[in-house]
Amino acid sequence: MHYTTVKTILSPTNGMNLYRGCSHGCIYCDSRSNVYQMNHEFEDIEVKKNSLELLKKSLKNKRQKVMVGTGSMADPYMPIEKRLEYTRNALKLIYKYGHGFTCITKSDLILRDLDLIKKINETTKSVVQMTLTTADEDLCKILEPNVCSTKRRVEVLKILNKNNIPSVVWLCPILPFINDNEENINKILDYCIDSNVKGILSFQMGLTLRDGNREYFYKKLDENFSGLKDKYITHFKSNYHAPSPNNSKLMRIFYKRTNDAGIMNKPNDIFSYLHELPAKNETKQTTLI
Numbered sequence: 001m002h003y004t005t006v007k008t009i010l011s012p013t014n015g016m017n018l019y020r021g022c023s024h025g026c027i028y029c030d031s032r033s034n035v036y037q038m039n040h041e042f043e044d045i046e047v048k049k050n051s052l053e054l055l056k057k058s059l060k061n062k063r064q065k066v067m068v069g070t071g072s073m074a075d076p077y078m079p080i081e082k083r084l085e086y087t088r089n090a091l092k093l094i095y096k097y098g099h100g101f102t103c104i105t106k107s108d109l110i111l112r113d114l115d116l117i118k119k120i121n122e123t124t125k126s127v128v129q130m131t132l133t134t135a136d137e138d139l140c141k142i143l144e145p146n147v148c149s150t151k152r153r154v155e156v157l158k159i160l161n162k163n164n165i166p167s168v169v170w171l172c173p174i175l176p177f178i179n180d181n182e183e184n185i186n187k188i189l190d191y192c193i194d195s196n197v198k199g200i201l202s203f204q205m206g207l208t209l210r211d212g213n214r215e216y217f218y219k220k221l222d223e224n225f226s227g228l229k230d231k232y233i234t235h236f237k238s239n240y241h242a243p244s245p246n247n248s249k250l251m252r253i254f255y256k257r258t259n260d261a262g263i264m265n266k267p268n269d270i271f272s273y274l275h276e277l278p279a280k281n282e283t284k285q286t287t288l289i
Contacts (some may be wrong), residue, residue: 001045001080009054014066018086019074020046024106025146027220028173031073034212044078052089059097065124068094069275071104082109091116100125106147108156118163121227125277128160131170134179135187144226157195166198168270173207178227180205180244189257205245205250240261
C-alpha cells in the first residue's frame with residue numbers, strides 16, 4: 001500500500017476510484033492492462049490520500065444531484081477498506097450532500113455500510129452492482145481467489161433485496177472453455193432470479209485480453225488449466241476479444257430467462273438506470289449523527 005495525491009476525484013460522468021490496483025487476484029482482470037498506465041505493482045494498492053477532501057468540495061458545489069459511481073477500476077471494498085474506510089467516508093459525504101450512489105463489487109464487506117446505503121436510498125437512490133462469473137465454488141477460488149465466494153455474494157444480494165436496495169449483476173467475463181456452459185449460466189440466472197435483481201449486464205459470452213492482463217491471465221492458465229493457454233492462442237491469437245464458441249446458444253438462454261423473469265438485460269437500458277437520479281422532493285443537506 002502507498003499513498004498518492006491527486007488533482008481530481010470525480011470524472012465527467014461522476015465516477016470515482018478512491019484506490020488504484022486491487023488485491024482480489026481475479027485472473028482475468030482488465031484493470032491490469034498496460035493501457036491504464038499504472039506505474040506500480042497491481043497488488044501494491046495506491047490510496048488517493050486527498051480524495052475525500054476533493055469529493056467533499058465537488059459534491060458540495062454541484063448544482064444538480066447526481067449518481068456517484070465507483071468500482072470500475074478497483075473494488076471499493078478490498079480488504080484495505082476495512083481499515084481505511086475511504087469508501088465509508090465517501091458514502092457519508094454522498095448522503096450529506098443529497099446525491100445518489102452506485103458501486104461495483106465482489107465483496108461482502110459492503111454489508112458493513114448497509115446503514116448508509118439504506119439512508120441514501122431513502123433520500124435519493126442506491127444501486128449495488130455485484131459481479132458473478134461462476135456457480136462452481138471450487139472454480140471460483142481459482143478465478144477469484146482472494147474475495148468471497150459466489151454463494152456469499154448471492155447471500156449479499158438477498159440481504160440487499162430484503163432492505164429494498166436494488167441490485168444489478170455483471171455476468172462477465174464468461175471464459176471460453178472454462179465457465180461458458182449452460183449449467184453455469186442457468187445456475188447464475190437462478191441466483192439472480194431468486195435474489196430479485198433489477199438487471200443483469202452481459203456483453204456477450206467471452207472475455208477481453210489486452211497487453212498486461214493477457215500475460216497475467218495466461219500465466220494463471222498455465223498454473224491451473226494445463227494446456228489451455230495453447231488452446232487460447234490457437235483460437236484467439238492476440239485478439240482483444242475472445243468470444244465463447246457457445247456464445248449464440250448461451251445468449252439465447254440469457255435473453256429468454258431474463259425476459260421471462262422481467263429482469264433488465266439491455267446494457268444501454270441498465271446504464272441509463274444506473275445514471276438516472278429520480279426527481280424527488282428537494283433534498284436538504286443532512287448531518288450524520
